[in-house]
Amino acid sequence: MINQFEANETIHMIESENLDIRTITMGISLFDCADSDSDRACEKIYDKITKKAENLVKTGQDIENEFGIPIINKRISVTPISMIAAPGNCDNYVKYAKALDRAAKAVGVNFIGGFSALVQKGFTEADSKLINSIPQALSETDIVCSSVNVGCTKAGISMDAVKLMGEKIKETAQLTASSDGFGCAKLVVFCNAVEDNPFMAGAFLGAGEPECVINVGVSGPGVVKHALEKVRGCDFGTVSETIKKTAFKVTRMGQLVAQEASRRLGVPFGIVDLSLAPTPAVGDSVAYILEEMGIEKCGAHGTTAALALLNDAVKKGGVFASSYVGGLSGAFIPVSEDAGMISAASCGALSLDKLEAMTCVCSVGLDMIVIPGETPASTISAIIADEMAIGMINNKTTAVRVIPAPGKKVGDVVEFGGLLGTGPVMNVSPYSSEAFIARGGRIPAPIHSLRN
Template structure:
């Protein structure tokens, strides 16, 4: 048995892990809760038991694969059926109890986040969706691990503006309930347009209605690896630059494919997808902004940033698509502010504004993510920001999302700290002019002409 790998190849892999933050960001197990309906006490027991049964070995298997392959696997997580689909018959207290049982079930199996306290309301709300959305602020404030998402629009259905306005109020209420913790509840709440049903990344993961009983989805990461390869080739023209990124994305995604296949085999649960996203962390050198700056921008957010991001996002997909048998989820570069040290610096230097971030969301996944806004923001202004993002997603047939954190009691320029992977960020200013009359009109923005594709 000869060694068939060149020393350079082996060293490159080691370098990626040791110095460039290559990791598998998450193994997320999707679990259907459709068979857990009943009275509230019965539901609590069924949900807790099912998650315990399905995800019992998730953390152990993750740890074993990590040591076997020598690749860090940062998170093991669980996503469940949108709770709004199974809660029509419950009272408000029952909805909060469901959130708490999800929290306990997550703690029991050792995962740090559980997603799926969710509702899909792009066309309208069922009774269950309505009750769930009303309880989101309390549910998120009184649990630690539960993540919530609400899909308020899609290319096929248009934008449910009543839901948009309500989500503006819900985000504000969630932040107010956790004002003493810099509004952390709002950091666990995502408002989507065109939400993917198989996204493994939190806070937006849920187990969509088109998914099987149970599934393994894997999210890869690796902004640091891409940044380094870009830095090493300052003279490369765009064709060459794109090829370098594609090759790197291929290698990163192969690791995701390997871990996903192995996890699926060991857990005896079908493999769903690999999500080839560039997901930054607050660690220095693990930043998407760094990649854009390495391409030749003095600061992320300056003129040229949207083009650089478009190029990056497309190259990652092209490189990654061939590396995995099934690609899905969000699959693109993430541009959260608080979770990316380079983005934070760009905001602090005045290079990156909310309007520029909005433009950037047209060419990447996902949207306005982990952005702190002044605490005196109105629900109507939040709703208008959501509407803008949803419009971008709806028209461009892509996922967009909004995760804004109203920093209660703080003004633009002050800082919020969430700690850990959520990071910290400066509070960004908003436009002072009102959008209230617009967002209060009510009803739905019709689906665009591009939805008529049959």
């Protein structure tokens, strides 16, 4: 039988160290909803989502109550809408986004992802229509998330798409100016996007995924931080071992919840995503883990090495704890969602350049970074291009989610609220990348893509 110390440890992790399941995400394929009549397609999408996800929120709440583990979000990811809308008879895809929004609200989930297009090697007509609809779609819906994959290791980077996304991010910010460009918090640009990611804003259900599937994202930066407090001054072998053991325990929670949700909903279990996802709550920060390792302030020299160790140890500990691991799996570094990152960025310890270096070794990329509203679209595109290049060359997922907050300048602070937190406006290079971005075309796939 479980002893009291073990029971207390689990309860303490949940009560005091913010251990939680970040999300149960139900992936729903929408391929059978495609229709040449776009209104009919939207009806089918609404009907399918509300039927498949009817019990998702209730089941999540039941599991939460019975196991005593908080499940912060229940979400839905769907097939990229550019694929579903392709046969439709309309040029503006906002109606598809609205159908997703209505369906998601009807079943009570927190977010729905998949207003997406995959254009790493070029655009279909539907891809262009979808991308052009993003700013309006994000300004006229509440909980729809959008993502665009513009590069991958096998195909290189579509610089046309990179250019376009810089412009769309600006437009989205302008259309949502009254909420400081909040629309951009629901938009991610990817390189090597994964098909089973349960985390927003980048979740969509890839073409190789089943009809319906349950993916679970764990969390728990606070638990790792607390565990490291007990090994202060010990060498890195000990640090790594401590993180591995903690990640194992955290992931076992995720595996249990995923299996249980899958069983109760009668939907196959896909993957557990072993991510350390911070929230703005004190004690739920990835930056504080790095600082616990001995970095005075996140962003100081040594931060990249500390993050590399953390990211690797989380995977090593977690992979043994779950039968199927996938998604993004690693440590997230979203600036506005992490109390330690907010503090480091506000005091000048953490710069955009350092964040870029950190994305070489973390699980995603430049995430939830507020930049000045006057930043030119070409500069945003160039930020995306740099980040995509890191992903392409290093065979990893990278992403950009930046918010050019209208009217805001370096030193200002933007409040998003909830899990999305508070973003200090960060400095970008004042020098132009205009001529570089104007070239267009594709950056060819790297030499190490030729592995066959």
